[in-house]
Amino acid sequence: MSNNIEGFVPFQGEHCETTTIGNLLQFAGVRLSEPMLFGLGQGLGFIYWDSKQMDFPFIGGRVKPDELTACLVSRLNLTIRMQESSSVEKAWQNVRSYIELGVPVGLKLDSYYLDYFTNKVHFAAHYAVIYGADAEYAYMADTRQQGGLVKTSLTHLAMARNAKGPMSSRNRSFTIEPVGTLPPxxxxxxxxxxxxxxxxxxxxxxxxxxxxxxxxxxxxxxxxxxxxxxxxxxxxxxxxxxxxxxxxxxxxxxxxxxxxxxxxxxxxxxxxxxxxxxxxxxxxxxxxxxxxxxxxxxxxxxxxxxxxxxxxxxxxxxxxxxxxxxxx
Structure with missing residues (x-):
């Protein structure tokens, strides 16, 4: 399968979850700024997270991963299709079928495994969009800081999707249906x-x-x-x-x-x-x-x-x- 979605234009963003949703929404016909997506998703928060298993506390400034997307989707009456699987093969089929239909797919990943990440830290709640693939590589849209349009080997993508640990999901992928009319x-x-x-x-x-x-x-x-x-x-x-x-x-x-x-x-x-x-x-x-x-x-x-x-x-x-x- 060496088909990239034609006319795919990346959404320019700073933060992975809002950039991913921005990409999917833009493709579905909705254009909102990244701050607007963050605000509508009720994104602002704070967490001081510490436990015996951790080397050092984690400090976060937003709500939990996935919550931002869930809030945004419900506020705008959007239809989101979420898929998970414990099978790496099935998970890839889920993504591939959408790409073949010309629909970009949101993925939740451990950024540690992605080829284009220079900072190797395990973080299993990274989001990016896949908009194409060939025999060897997946073609991705990520944040501005990560390079915007990037690629990673299919092997590493599978590892990033199937990672375990805090905040991970089982090979989660999601798409947003084309939008009719938005609520006021x-x-x-x-x-x-x-x-x-x-x-x-x-x-x-x-x-x-x-x-x-x-x-x-x-x-x-x-x-x-x-x-x-x-x-x-x-x-x-x-x-x-x-x-x-x-x-x-x-x-x-x-x-x-x-x-x-x-x-x-x-x-x-x-x-x-x-x-x-x-x-x-x-x-x-x-x-x-x-x-x-x-x-x-x-x-x-x-x-x-x-x-x-x-x-x-x-x-x-x-x-x-x-x-x-x-x-x-």
Whole structure:
């Protein structure tokens, strides 16, 4: 099968899940910006995730993988077809049949195995789109940072799809049906904003949402005793927070841009106030990651006190912003 989908134009994005959905939606006839997809998907969140099995805590700035897509699909009344299989052969048939029909397919993968990833870290919740294949290679559309249109060997693709471990799915693939008419956008946006704020402010456990940021502010002070290789752990944490497909500032840039688009679309004083708060919050997250990186490089643990204080300030500002958005 050496057929690539004709006229496939990649969606340019920063974050893997929204880029993948952007690609599928664009093909189905819907054009929305990446910040809009992130906002409609109720993407903004926070998690401080630590367990005995982990070398070092994981810090995330968004809702759980797959949730963003599920929210977006339900808000826009889209039909998504999801397939999973424990058989590598069956999983490939699932994808191949769609490509032969000229339909691009979203995949969930462990990015560690993909040929075009230079940073080899196991992460089983990476998303990309396949739009063609030949006897040897799969032709993929990924984020701007990963090179946009890229290719990987079919062998490695099969390994990436079949990977086990945290956040993995069994060879998951998905397509979006061509769209007739979308529901009115502004009511959908308002519901998404309020629901995202509600979830962020009332997390089910203490290490998520606004409470999670407060928890992190206490936990960073224990990091030197928690780590076996502090320089490596801190520098990697900072890199993941700022660069790992987050669109920068731990997804706060994307959310800020989403709120700006909302202000332009339907002007609302509360949304506007929240937008201005996020223009202050985003660079504060950049400061947090650069201070963490700097601590790793210099070994000056005192800087973690600054990180801790900054996080409390951020938590406070984000709480105010999200309380404004609760009633939009």
């Amino acid at each position: 956008l502004i009511p959908a946006i308002r519901s998404s904003i309020a629901e995202n704020a509600r979830n962020y402010l009332n997390p089910p456990i203490r290490n998520i949402g606004n409470k999670g940021i407060i928890k992190m502010s206490h936990e960073v002070l224990k990091w030197p005793s928690r780590s076996k290789d502090l320089e490596k752990d801190l520098c990697l944490t900072a890199l993941l927070m700022e660069r790992a497909g987050t669109g920068g500032a731990l997804f706060r840039n994307l959310y800020r841009d989403f709120l700006k688009e909302c202000v332009d679309l339907f002007g609302d004083s509360k949304v506007e106030q929240a937008y201005w708060l996020f223009t202050e919050i985003a660079p504060m997250w950049v400061s947090v990651s650069s201070l963490i990186d700097h601590t790793g490089r210099t070994g000056n643990h005192q800087e973690l006190n600054l990180v801790s204080e900054l996080l409390l300030e951020i938590a406070d500002k984000e709480r105010v912003a999200m309380e404004l958005l609760l009633t939009v």
